[in-house]
Amino acid sequence: MTTTALSRRPVGELLRQWREHRRLSQLDLSIQADISTRHLSFLETGRSKPSRDMVLHLAEELDLPLRERNRLLLAAGFAPEFSETTLDAPRMTAVRTALRQILAGHEPYPAVVVDGRWNLVEGNVSLGLLTSLVDPELLAAPANVLRASMHPKGLAPHIVNLGEWRSHLLGRLRRQIAFSADPELEALYAEIRAYPCDQPEPEEAELAGAGELVVPLRLRHDAGELAFFSTIATFGTPLDITLAELAIESFFPADRRTAEVLRSAARTSPAAL
Known part of the structure; x- marks a missing residue:
């Protein structure tokens, strides 16, 4: 609706x-x-x-x-209570500065800022490790991070554990829809759910194997298989809609080898990430 x-x-x-x-x-x-x-x-x-x-x-x-x-x-006939300020507005200068500090401080690991519908707002240099594997058409503004991840021309063909990761992302999206009842997110869910997947998709409760703490993203890369886990950060007690809907997803190496590859790449050629 x-x-x-x-x-x-x-x-x-x-x-x-x-x-x-x-x-x-x-x-x-x-x-x-x-x-x-x-x-x-x-x-x-x-x-x-x-x-x-x-x-x-x-x-x-x-x-x-x-x-x-x-x-x-x-x-009910009343004026809105909460503002919706564009991120490039002067009053958002401190917010933009904070976001860029967080993104830069996370180097040499990828990090991204998204809005409430998972559209890309900003990413750090190391995000290039992931976007370099995505068809440029999927990165045209407004680029949707979930679509770029799961689309057959996106990251999906490079994800070793595609069934697990896809189940994880769809579960996250379902929970967001349950909270927001956003019809655009419902349409995005239906679109992603229709993408092909040649691997079994376990139920969320079955995702963690023995000894696993998180669901890793396992990625085929020229440097070999890389493994990541991610965290999501949001602004505390926001009073603006734009701020309330922003999220920062930060990727961390899930093993020593991935960390070494990223640190080595950053030292030798940061732009190559």
């Missing part, structure tokens, strides 16, 4: 939709929000109009993304 269609829906209908999406009964949410079930029912059916504070209170109890909190406010 489009954003425009959603914004035209009554606030009570949106509240009910989110409550059901969170798998909460009216009783569950009324207890959680410390309001009567009758009052919540009246709000959902449109018999009562919520105050601005009530909209924000229920949005907090439903753990809604900032973008959706603004949508509820608009549907």
